[in-house]
Amino acid sequence: MTNPYATIFRAPGAKGFAAAGFVARLPIAMAPIGLVTMLSQTYGEYWLAGAVAATFALTNALVAPQVSRLVDRLGQARVLIPSTLVSVLAFAVLITAAHLDWPIWTLFASALAAAAMPSIPAMVRARWTELFRDGPELGTAFAFESAADELVYIAGASLSVGLSVALFPEAGMLASTLFLAIGSSALILQHATEPKVRSIAREHRGSAILLRPVQIITFALIFVGAIFATAEVSAVAITRELGQPGAASLVIGVYAVGSFIVGIIVGALPLKLPLQRQLAIAIAVIAVTTLPLLVADTVALLALAIFVSGIGVSPTFITAFGLIERLVPQAMLTEGITWVTTGIGIGMALGSFAAGWTIDTFGAHNGFWVSVAAGTIALTTVLLGQRVLGEPRAASPERG
The missing domain is CATH 1.20.1250.20 (MFS general substrate transporter like domains)
Incomplete structure (x- = not known):
């Protein structure tokens, strides 16, 4: 019996964008818990840590569909470059603010800007759909993506907390931000599998x-x-x-x-x-x-x-x-x-x-x-x- 997962990864470019997408989506699990861990250690107040994390998560839930709507109209590369750049810079400001004990309003402001983070799982699933639209392989590809999501939640949260506890409070958020920058850049550079823009x-x-x-x-x-x-x-x-x-x-x-x-x-x-x-x-x-x-x-x-x-x-x-x-x-x-x-x-x-x-x-x-x-x-x-x-x-x- 043919391994269906081996079949989908024989498609040109599949391994590349799947790997890049996995790295780029780690912040989905790492960032919220990383914010709580970092801010609870640096500011010593759990309510503040939870409030900043919630600000980021809920704003991202509202902003991400709008980013994806632009992707459908303009293409992944044209939208992912500025949205990822804004998010990465905002996370960098947030990390700096926590480390240098900046005023609390800077935490919320940077969390709002960081919410520009695009929905990487949606970008990757769109690429699988471009490869296997209406074919039986698409269900297998979506199953792989669901499994990848689970691995992200298993590994991402533990990694974020572990780094912050073992090294320094900002370590989890720093790693999360680097994963977003590196993974998204690798995904953006793979033009061959980028979905076509449709009218x-x-x-x-x-x-x-x-x-x-x-x-x-x-x-x-x-x-x-x-x-x-x-x-x-x-x-x-x-x-x-x-x-x-x-x-x-x-x-x-x-x-x-x-x-x-x-x-x-x-x-x-x-x-x-x-x-x-x-x-x-x-x-x-x-x-x-x-x-x-x-x-x-x-x-x-x-x-x-x-x-x-x-x-x-x-x-x-x-x-x-x-x-x-x-x-x-x-x-x-x-x-x-x-x-x-x-x-x-x-x-x-x-x-x-x-x-x-x-x-x-x-x-x-x-x-x-x-x-x-x-x-x-x-x-x-x-x-x-x-x-x-x-x-x-x-x-x-x-x-x-």
């Missing part, structure tokens, strides 16, 4: 978020993102309550491991079920597997329950991005993909807040009720949207 039909000249399929998938993945964040916050609270706070990183890590393993397997399978049905099944699995989390009362049971809860994550991402590729006009693809990833980020921010409030009010184990509620809403959204998600894509002619 936009008159009826599709607005934002991709105005399209019903993008709205449905993004809304559903907001609540999937909330489940991720709830798992992280609740794991920290429960392991602390059980007197084993050091086990939190292990428990959180197995969540991504479960998703990674299943994503690799699913990507190698020639599934024939319609994508909208696959998405409904994957989110149903996520929703159902939130229930065992409510009764996990030891670290071992918690780790097992969270591992099982992660098995539906990668299939959800794979099918969600597959549907975006199928349903969104090609001239709006990068923006469409970015809205989905943005939904996940917004959900994580909201989930962290909701889980934190629930834990403070009702106790550590009750944080997972947020996961149950979020899973129910996500599944209901996708089930109600099955007809829309099953419709054919609107045509979008190429520019000659």
